[in-house]
Amino acid sequence: MNRSIFLVGPMGAGKSTIGRLLAAQLQLPFADTDKVLEERTGADIPWIFDVEGEAGFRRRESEVLEELCLGPHQVIGTGGGIVLLEENRRLLQKFGHVIYLQAGVEQLLERTSKNSNRPLLRVPNPRARIEEILQERAPLYREVADVICDTDDLTPKQASALVAERLMESLSQ
Numbered sequence: 001m002n003r004s005i006f007l008v009g010p011m012g013a014g015k016s017t018i019g020r021l022l023a024a025q026l027q028l029p030f031a032d033t034d035k036v037l038e039e040r041t042g043a044d045i046p047w048i049f050d051v052e053g054e055a056g057f058r059r060r061e062s063e064v065l066e067e068l069c070l071g072p073h074q075v076i077g078t079g080g081g082i083v084l085l086e087e088n089r090r091l092l093q094k095f096g097h098v099i100y101l102q103a104g105v106e107q108l109l110e111r112t113s114k115n116s117n118r119p120l121l122r123v124p125n126p127r128a129r130i131e132e133i134l135q136e137r138a139p140l141y142r143e144v145a146d147v148i149c150d151t152d153d154l155t156p157k158q159a160s161a162l163v164a165e166r167l168m169e170s171l172s173q
Ligand SMILES: Nc1ncnc2c1ncn2[C@@H]1O[C@H](COP(=O)(O)OP(=O)(O)OP(=O)(O)O)[C@@H](O)[C@H]1O
Pocket: 009, 010, 011, 012, 013, 014, 015, 016, 017, 018, 034, 077, 078, 079, 080, 111, 112, 114, 118, 151, 152, 154, 155, 156, 159
């Protein structure tokens, strides 16, 4: 693997879960931009959003992405909003193979309802918020993706196997 593998997609797509499994399968290290950002700041994501707003969070997220791009090749789970900034989209494309994990609104809603650590979904109508996010970001996820995988009917293990297969196909073309 001569570049890192980035997983992009909306909240609940499985970037962290599938990313970890994929890394084990490919015998590569795994990093998660959200986790690295929390480690660097010593604060959790909801706290950063509260204190610095989304703009502050995005600034920190870009710094983390830049740092990871310059580090060793690995599997990298990204934050769902990483594609919002053009500079991030350029970095993803330049430094990685990019996998877009897709899932429908029902799945995203169910998977993200298990905890409340996503500030953008702390709203009265999370379904409407997810629909809005998909509308805004789907074209951006597609813009950066080398490979698109639908995870709707797959377990994380099945999704990881599918991603590995599609990635190999894409690399051999
Ligand atoms: N394919 C899947 N099938 C069933 N459950 C899944 C699947 N992928 C992820 N999950 C579950 O959904 C939840 C959210 O997954 P995960 O945290 O990996 O999403 P994410 O894309 O990293 O989201 P975020 O952008 O918020 O970091 C977890 O509880 C995970 O176990």
